[in-house]
Amino acid sequence: MWLEEKSETMKLLPDNVTVLYFARDRVEPYVEIITVKDATRRRSLSSSEDKEAEDEPVRDTLPVLKHQSQLLDARHLERLAAHMPVKTQGSPWQLAFSVAVHGSSLKTLYRNMAGLDRPVLLVIRDMHKKVFGAFSSDPFRVSRFCYGTGETFLFSFSPDFQAYRWSGENSYFMSGTLESLQIGGGGGGFGLWLNADLYRGSSFSCPTFNNKSLSTQEDFNVLDLEVWTVQNI
Template sequence: MSRRFVVGKMKTPGTGGKDLRAGYKYSMITTREETSLKQNTTTKPDLEPETFRPNLSEQSDLLQTDQIEKLAKNLPPRTVGYPWTLIYSTAKHGMSLKTLYRSMTGVDTPMLLVIKDSDGQLFGALASEPFKIFKWTGDNMFFIKGDMDSLAFGGGGGEIGLWLDGDLYHGRSHSCKTFDNHILSKKEDFYVQDIEIWAFE
């Protein structure tokens, strides 16, 4: 199963085109630090990288623990230490772009969109902050366009990085100038199986 993500600055209906910015309470997550104890010596931390295990408001139907840990390591610093809150899921809320937008009302944090398509591919986008995999190229400002008929991430040259229709049923992914990304799905056109959106608050 491939896992690819792009990111942009999120502009959603009702926000006046403003970027969503963090204004949340601080809380810590604990990380596991392995230590080895030698006879008559001090304790030394293991040199293995730390494991990031964010606290999720509920279990994800799409992401496995190791995938969550890998994503957490690549999220922007301002999301670290904040619980992941599931604000939208097709399994719970149905397939509706309007409901997806409503679920974001009053939320002022970055948003992680996770899509599973009918081919079993897992991909998505992180909104409102540059991401380490497909960074903003600076070629254009086509981060996110959202209306009642579709949701699109990235663009340029007539191609869209990630596009979803108003029913959240059909999608399309293509390389785009905004992120210089690869096609996220197995095929350019795909059918959505499930979606989850996580906020960091």
């Protein structure tokens, strides 16, 4: 860098000096001359502040449950929020179905979903106390063909959280009959499958999500089940 003196001659700045130039719209620009050591310290402080901001959880993006959940706590919600669509962040969620409240019936689950046009969150606890489920872009319903979008994903907890997003290999997101609900498929097994009484289920690796089995065992019994639906989107 060069600095112009009053004599209109040019002088080479020392190696330990740097020049910062500031300018804003409609504001007189000015020059600040500092040592290289100070410039390095400023960059270090700025990087530390950015790192702290990144590490701090963004609480206002977490789902807000309007009812008490038997399966989800703040830790679960924090992990799930990072994978949900932006349009759902910070929105209230209401309990649309629970086997503890509505009984073990897939028909009742479908009936409670009737008329909805919003994403839903299915959460299951198996007999081994493992929690897992699916975020669905569409409410569950009986259908002749597969439905849903690439926002759909599978997840599991315990011991660590794992989310399995759409692989792009097929579009077998969801399908439903009166006998069963299926999520993901294409490889001879469903990513998540539930029977008509919501008591028995299975989870296999499938091309739709390239997932591992969500449950403790591929075939499992349901201990508890909840379905939540997002509001205000």
